[in-house]
Amino acid sequence: xxxxxxxxxxxxxxxxxxxxxxxxxxxxxxxxxxxxxxxxxxxxxxxxxxxxxxxxxxxxxxxxxxxxxxxxxxxxxxxxxxxxxxxxxxxxxxxxxxxxxxxxxxxxxxxxxxxxxxxxxxxxxxxxxxxxxxxxxxxxxxxxxxxxxxxxxxxxxxxxxxxxxxxxxxxxxxxxxxxxxxxxxxxxxxxxxxxxxxxxxxxxxxxxxxxxxxxxxxxxxxxxxxxxxxxxxxxxxxxxxxxxxxxxxxxxxxxxxxxxxxxxxxxxxxxxxxxxxxxxxxxxxxxxxxxxxxxxxxxxxxxxxxxxxxxxxxxxxxxxxxxxxxxxxxxxxxxxxxxxxxxxxxxxxxxxxxxxxxxxxxxxxxxxxxxxxxxxxxxx
Amino acid sequence: xxxxxxxxxxxxxxxxxxxxxxxxxxxxxxxxxxxxxxxxxxxxxxxxxxxxxxxxxxxxxxxxxxxxxxxxxxxxxxxxxxxxxxxxxxxxxxxxxxxxxxxxxxxxxxxxxxxxxxxxxxxxxxxxxxxxxxxxxxxxxxxxxxxxxxxxxxxxxxxxxxxxxxxxxxxxxxxxxxxxxxxxxxxxxxxxxxxxxxxxxxxxxxxxxxxxxxxxxxxxxxxxxxxxxxxxxxxxxxxxxxxxxxxxxxxxxxxxxxxxxxxxxxxxxxxxxxxxxxxxxxxxxxxxxxxxxxxxxxxxxxxxxxxxxxxxxxxxxxxxxxxxxxxxxxxxxxxxxxxxxxxxxxxxxxxxxxxxxxxxxxxxxxxxxx
Numbered sequence: 001x002x003x004x005x006x007x008x009x010x011x012x013x014x015x016x017x018x019x020x021x022x023x024x025x026x027x028x029x030x031x032x033x034x035x036x037x038x039x040x041x042x043x044x045x046x047x048x049x050x051x052x053x054x055x056x057x058x059x060x061x062x063x064x065x066x067x068x069x070x071x072x073x074x075x076x077x078x079x080x081x082x083x084x085x086x087x088x089x090x091x092x093x094x095x096x097x098x099x100x101x102x103x104x105x106x107x108x109x110x111x112x113x114x115x116x117x118x119x120x121x122x123x124x125x126x127x128x129x130x131x132x133x134x135x136x137x138x139x140x141x142x143x144x145x146x147x148x149x150x151x152x153x154x155x156x157x158x159x160x161x162x163x164x165x166x167x168x169x170x171x172x173x174x175x176x177x178x179x180x181x182x183x184x185x186x187x188x189x190x191x192x193x194x195x196x197x198x199x200x201x202x203x204x205x206x207x208x209x210x211x212x213x214x215x216x217x218x219x220x221x222x223x224x225x226x227x228x229x230x231x232x233x234x235x236x237x238x239x240x241x242x243x244x245x246x247x248x249x250x251x252x253x254x255x256x257x258x259x260x261x262x263x264x265x266x267x268x269x270x271x272x273x274x275x276x277x278x279x280x281x282x283x284x285x286x287x288x289x290x291x292x293x294x295x296x297x298x299x300x301x302x303x304x305x306x307x308x309x310x311x312x313x314x315x316x317x318x319x320x321x322x323x324x325x326x327x328x329x330x331x332x333x334x335x336x337x338x339x340x341x342x343x344x345x346x347x348x349x350x351x352x353x354x355x356x357x358x359x360x361x362x363x364x365x366x367x368x369x370x371x372x373x374x375x376x377x378x379x380x
Numbered sequence: 381x382x383x384x385x386x387x388x389x390x391x392x393x394x395x396x397x398x399x400x401x402x403x404x405x406x407x408x409x410x411x412x413x414x415x416x417x418x419x420x421x422x423x424x425x426x427x428x429x430x431x432x433x434x435x436x437x438x439x440x441x442x443x444x445x446x447x448x449x450x451x452x453x454x455x456x457x458x459x460x461x462x463x464x465x466x467x468x469x470x471x472x473x474x475x476x477x478x479x480x481x482x483x484x485x486x487x488x489x490x491x492x493x494x495x496x497x498x499x500x501x502x503x504x505x506x507x508x509x510x511x512x513x514x515x516x517x518x519x520x521x522x523x524x525x526x527x528x529x530x531x532x533x534x535x536x537x538x539x540x541x542x543x544x545x546x547x548x549x550x551x552x553x554x555x556x557x558x559x560x561x562x563x564x565x566x567x568x569x570x571x572x573x574x575x576x577x578x579x580x581x582x583x584x585x586x587x588x589x590x591x592x593x594x595x596x597x598x599x600x601x602x603x604x605x606x607x608x609x610x611x612x613x614x615x616x617x618x619x620x621x622x623x624x625x626x627x628x629x630x631x632x633x634x635x636x637x638x639x640x641x642x643x644x645x646x647x648x649x650x651x652x653x654x655x656x657x658x659x660x661x662x663x664x665x666x667x668x669x670x671x672x673x674x675x676x677x678x679x680x681x682x683x684x685x686x687x688x689x690x691x692x693x694x695x696x697x698x699x700x701x702x703x704x705x706x707x708x709x710x711x712x713x714x715x716x717x718x719x720x721x722x723x724x725x726x727x728x729x730x731x732x733x734x735x736x737x738x739x740x741x742x743x744x745x746x747x748x749x750x
Binding site: 128133315 | 401403404407410411414415418419421422423424425426427428429430442446469472473474475478491496497498499500501502503504505506507508509510511513515516518519522525526529540541542543544545546547548549550551552553555556568572576580660662663664665667668669671672675676679680684685686688689690691694708711712715716717718719722
C-alpha cells in the first residue's frame with residue numbers, strides 16, 4: 001500500500017470507482033431517459049419537425065379584373081404544387097388573414113390586368129405582398145410567385161409565336177447531398193446537440209450533487225487520487241456517450257434514411273475528442289458551482305445553447321459578424337458539426353477531418369485541464 | 381394566520397432561496413444579457429461573407445462581364461479563381477467556397493450565335509440551405525445583367541413582379557429573432573425555477589417540513605408559482621427593452637395585451653414545471669424532465685423552422701405546445717399589432733394547458749401528502 005501514495009493510478013481502485021459510477025447511472029431512470037430516450041426523440045424532431053424546405057405556402061388571391069387573362073393566371077397560380085391559394089370575400093378579409101398568420105402572402109391582380117398585359121411595360125400589373133415577420137417564408141413566397149409569373153408569360157409568348165428565352169441559364173448541381181434535403185445536413189448536426197446534452201448536462205448535475213451532498217469530500221478523504229477521481233467521472237460517461245452516438249447514427253441511417261458514407265473509425269476518433277471536450281465542460285462547471293441548480297443552469301447556457309446557436313448546424317457561421325465567429329472558435333460543437341457533416345455526406349476523408357480533430361484535441365486539453373485545476377483548488 | 385399571510389411568507393422564503401447566493405442572482409440575469417447580445421447576430425439564415433469559386437474556361441467578353449457582376453454584387457466577399465474541375469472539388473470540400481461557377485469554353489460563342497448558354501453552378505450540399513440561398517443571390521444578379529443586355533440590344537424580357545413585405549419591409553432577421561427570444565428565454569427561466577424548486581426541497585428534506593406545516597398543497601403551489609412568474613416577467617421585460625432601445629425594433633401592438641398573454645403563458649409553464657417536479661424525486665430528475673419537455677417545445681415552436689413546414693399530423697400536435705402559441709403572440713403583438721381577438725384565441729390553448737397541468741400537479745402533491 002505504501003507505493004500507492006506515489007502512484008497516480010491504482011487500477012483496482014479505478015475499476016471500483018467506475019463500477020460505482022455505472023451503478024449510479026443505471027439506477028437513476030433520468031439518466032437512461034437522457035441517454036437513450038432523448039436522442040431518439042431529438043432525432044425524430046429534427047427528422048420531421050425542423051424542415052427548412054418549404055412544402056406548401058398558403059397565399060391569398062384577390063382579382064379586380066374579371067377578364068380571361070386574369071382567370072388564366074389565377075389558374076396557373078393554383079396549379080403550382082408549391083402554393084395553396086385561398087380566395088377571400090373582400091380585400092380587407094385577406095389583409096386581416098395576413099395579420100393573423102393564416103396566409104403568408106397575397107397576390108392582387110389589378111383592375112386593368114388584361115389591358116396592361118398587352119402593353120408590355122417594365123413592371124407587371126400584379127401586386128405581391130409577403131409576410132415580412134417570417135423572412136425565410138417571405139423569400140420563398142416571392143420566388144415562387146415570381147417563378148409562376150415568369151413561366152406563365154413565357155407560355156403565353158409561345159402561344160402567340162413570340163419566343164422569350166433566357167440567354168444564360170444557371171444549372172445548379174449539388175455535391176455531397178444531391179437531393180438537397182435540409183434533413184440530411186440537420187440530422188448529423190443535431191447529433192452534436194444530443195452528445196452535448198449527455199456530456200455536459202448529465203455530468204454537471206452528477207458531480208455537483210456529490211459536492212452538494214458532501215460525498216465528494218468523503219471521496220477526497222479516502223486514498224483516491226485526483227487522476228482517479230477525474231477518470232472515474234469521465235470513463236463511464238464517455239462509454240454512455242459513445243453508445244448513444246452509435247445509436248443515433250444507426251437510427252439516423254436506418255430509420256430516417258440519412259445517407260451515411262463514412263466509417264465507424266472516423267466516427268470513433270471524432271466522437272472521442274468531442275465527448276472528452278464536453279465532459280470537460282460539464283465537469284468544470286459542476287466543480288466550480290458545487291450546486292445542482294446553478295450547475296444545471298450554467299451547463300444549459302454554456303454548453304447546450306451554444307451547441308444549438310453557434311455550432312453552424314442550422315445557422316451558417318460564415319454569415320455571423322467577425323466577433324461572433326471568433327467566439328465560435330472555442331466551441332467544440334462547431335468542429336464536431338462540421339466533421340459529422342463531412343463523415344455523413346462525404347465520407348471519412350482524413351484530409352478534411354484532421355483540422356477539426358486537432359481543434360477538438362485542443363478543447364479537450366483546455367477543459368479537462370481546467371477541471372483538474374478547479375478540483376485541486378477545491379481540495380486545498 | 382390567514383391565507384394571504386401564509387402565502388406571503390412562503391413567497392418571501394422562495395425568493396430568498398433563489399436570490400441568496402451571488403451565482404444564483406447572476407444566473408437569472410447574465411444568460412439573458414448574453415443571449416440577447418449574441419443570438420440575434422448568430423440566428424440568421426441570411427448568407428453573408430460567402431466565397432465563390434470561379435472556373436472560367438471562356439475568355440469572351442460576356443463571361444468576363446458576368447463575373448464582374450458577381451464580384452461587384454456584395455453577396456460574395458471572396459472570389460476564388462480555380463483552374464480545373466479538380467480544384468473546384470477541393471475548394472468546395474474544404475469549405476473554402478460555398479458555391480463554384482464553371483463557365484464552359486464555348487460560352488461566349490453560344491451567346492453570340494443566339495443559343496442558350498448553360499453555366500454550371502456547384503453547390504455544397506452539406507450546407508444545402510445556405511448554398512441554395514447563395515444560389516438565389518447569383519440568380520438575381522444574373523437577371524439584372526440579362527435585363528441590361530436585353531435593354532442595350534433592344535430586346536424584350538418577361539416583366540417581373542415587384543413584391544412588398546408587410547410588417548418587416550427589409551426582412552431583417554433581428555426583427556424576427558428578438559420577439560421569439562422573449563418567448564424562449566422566459567421559457568427556460570420560468571420552467572427551471574419551478575421544476576427545480578420542489579425537488580430541491582425534497583432532496584434537502586425541507587419539503588417534509590413544508591408538508592407538516594399548516595400550508596395546503598395548493599398554497600405551496602402558489603408559493604412556488606409566484607417567484608417563477610416574477611422571474612419570467614423580469615427576463616421578458618429585459619429583452620423587450622433591449623429589442624426596442626438597442627435593436628430599434630418598432631413595437632406596434634399593445635403592451636398590456638402582451639403582458640396579459642404573458643401571464644397566462646407563465647401559468648401554463650408553471651403548470652408544466654410543477655407537474656414535472658411533482659413526479660420527480662431528485663433535482664437531476666426534475667431538471668432532465670424539464671429539459672426533455674423544453675427542447676422539443678422550443679424546437680417545434682416555429683422559431684427554428686416554420687410550423688407550416690412540418691407534416692400535418694405534427695402541426696396538429698403542436699397545439700399542445702405552449703411555446704408555439706406564445707411565440708405567435710409575441711411576434712403578432714410586437715410586429716403586426718395583432719388584435720385582442722386574435723391574441724385571446726391563442727390564449728385559450730395556453731389556459732387549457734395551464735389548468736390541466738396545474739390540476740395534475742395538485743393531484744400528485746395531494747397523493748403524496750395523504
